[in-house]
Amino acid sequence: MLEMIGVGPFLTIPLILSTMNGPQAMLGWLLGAIVAVCDGLVWAELGAAMPGSGGPYRYLSEAYGPRRLGRLMSFLFIWETIFLAPVSIGAGAVGFAQYTKFLWPHMAGWEGKAVAVSVCLIITFMLYRDIRSVGRLSIILWVLVMFTALAVTAAGLFNFHVQRVFDFPPHAFVLSKDFFVGLGGATLLAMYDYGGYNNSCFFAGEVRHPESVIPRSILISIGLVGVLYLTMNMTIIGVVPWREAMHSTFIVSDLMNRLYGSTVAQVMTGLILFTTFASLFAVLLGYSRVPYAAAVDGRFFPVFGRLHRTKNFPYFSVAFIGISSALASLLDLSDLITALIVIQVLVQFMAQVLAVTLIRRYRKDIHRPFQMWVYPVTSIIAFAGWAFILAASGLKFILWGLALLLFGICAYLWRARVQREWPFELAPSEARV
Numbered sequence: 001m002l003e004m005i006g007v008g009p010f011l012t013i014p015l016i017l018s019t020m021n022g023p024q025a026m027l028g029w030l031l032g033a034i035v036a037v038c039d040g041l042v043w044a045e046l047g048a049a050m051p052g053s054g055g056p057y058r059y060l061s062e063a064y065g066p067r068r069l070g071r072l073m074s075f076l077f078i079w080e081t082i083f084l085a086p087v088s089i090g091a092g093a094v095g096f097a098q099y100t101k102f103l104w105p106h107m108a109g110w111e112g113k114a115v116a117v118s119v120c121l122i123i124t125f126m127l128y129r130d131i132r133s134v135g136r137l138s139i140i141l142w143v144l145v146m147f148t149a150l151a152v153t154a155a156g157l158f159n160f161h162v163q164r165v166f167d168f169p170p171h172a173f174v175l176s177k178d179f180f181v182g183l184g185g186a187t188l189l190a191m192y193d194y195g196g197y198n199n200s201c202f203f204a205g206e207v208r209h210p211e212s213v214i215p216r217s218i219l220i221s222i223g224l225v226g227v228l229y230l231t232m233n234m235t236i237i238g239v240v241p242w243r244e245a246m247h248s249t250f251i252v253s254d255l256m257n258r259l260y261g262s263t264v265a266q267v268m269t270g271l272i273l274f275t276t277f278a279s280l281f282a283v284l285l286g287y288s289r290v291p292y293a294a295a296v297d298g299r300f301f302p303v304f305g306r307l308h309r310t311k312n313f314p315y316f317s318v319a320f321i322g323i324s325s326a327l328a329s330l331l332d333l334s335d336l337i338t339a340l341i342v343i344q345v346l347v348q349f350m351a352q353v354l355a356v357t358l359i360r361r362y363r364k365d366i367h368r369p370f371q372m373w374v375y376p377v378t379s380i381i382a383f384a385g386w387a388f389i390l391a392a393s394g395l396k397f398i399l400w401g402l403a404l405l406l407f408g409i410c411a412y413l414w415r416a417r418v419q420r421e422w423p424f425e426l427a428p429s430e431a432r433v
Helices: 008-020 023-049 056-063 069-103 109-126 131-157 177-194 210-237 251-260 262-287 289-296 315-328 333-362 377-392 395-419 428-432
Strands: none
Touching: 008 023, 008 069, 008 177, 008 210, 008 251, 008 262, 008 333, 023 177, 023 210, 023 333, 023 377, 056 069, 056 289, 056 333, 069 109, 069 262, 069 289, 069 315, 069 333, 069 395, 109 262, 109 315, 131 210, 131 251, 131 262, 177 210, 177 333, 177 377, 210 251, 251 262, 262 289, 262 315, 289 315, 333 377, 333 395
16 A cells, blocks of 8 residues: 555646546546456465565466466566666656655756655665564554545545536547547556555565465555545545646645645645655565565576575665666656556566466466456456556557567577577487486
8 A cells, every 4th residue: 555655646636637638537547446456356366376575477487387488478577677666666756756846846857856866765775674674664654644645535525516526528428539548548547556556466475374465455455545546536626626637736735725725735745745755665665576586586687686694685676676766767757657557568467367367277286265256257357458558558658668578588588598498498318418
């Protein structure tokens, strides 16, 4: 929940309204919630069956064959992660800087970039410690995050005007090409905000009783955050007319300023900044364990497998992703969000939905203590949802995603040839010699 409730919902409300030019864009939140639940069930089944640090790195390897195609699929996930993690954290850091401008109106562009870079470096320093200390700190952060989100929702509920929510523009629900393109864009942004329900799968090797804790953490997080998001968004546009809201760069600060004045708005902005910071803390924690797990298994650069001598955490992986995130935060926010979703869909999410079916059919040896509900309907919905979001992302980002995928395949083939792994493994006769 720390990762899910970051700056995302406070930042993307105006962007979502802009995709469909009206409050009908809230359909994107509903569609996103459906995709999140169905995809969350995929993660829950795989996470409970194969707990351990690395998450999808293990799922894809086992599903597609650990000695053959699974080697390529797991490598591509790690390849994706070293690009994806900095993009995800960098996007949140840019959002942090954007809200900082409400408290610092005269902040120049370069100063905003400096703020974003500093946030990435500070959370890297905070995570440079053992997992028990991280767990205690996470609970404190979670309490403050929930207080912030509930305070925003309550402010909207007490000043709610229902007619503003249903102030639809003419022809808002005409089922045209523009309608579906806009809905796809709104759903893409919504999935950016819902993203994070899978975080516990990345460090499941450090979780007690993962076979029950992992599914429970995923489904409870999606349920609570989904209800909170939908309520918060509806109440915000029930106070701030959508024609104004879609042009705001810090919508919650504007909401509080309208209702309670600048002092309360500044306090709430400070809490949102803290919420964002806490979310980025959780993201870096999860992603840092992925290249570490692969390196320990001998499938990635060995340096990522190094543990701190006394505190027993993957210090190089934490530092590498943290510094890379600081560099990514120099990019544009909208490009970061779209690139984040496209990379995940192309390399991981759709392949992982298929992984559930492959494991059920061909890997009877893998015990599945949790089974996704209403299979295969939920699996089909998840796959179709990701395909719809991908189609709406735009050709430019799809081509960049495919280019990253192609370079990843080339990198794997080069490494496999050097290591004499699939598809370049030694023939039985050569191995005996």
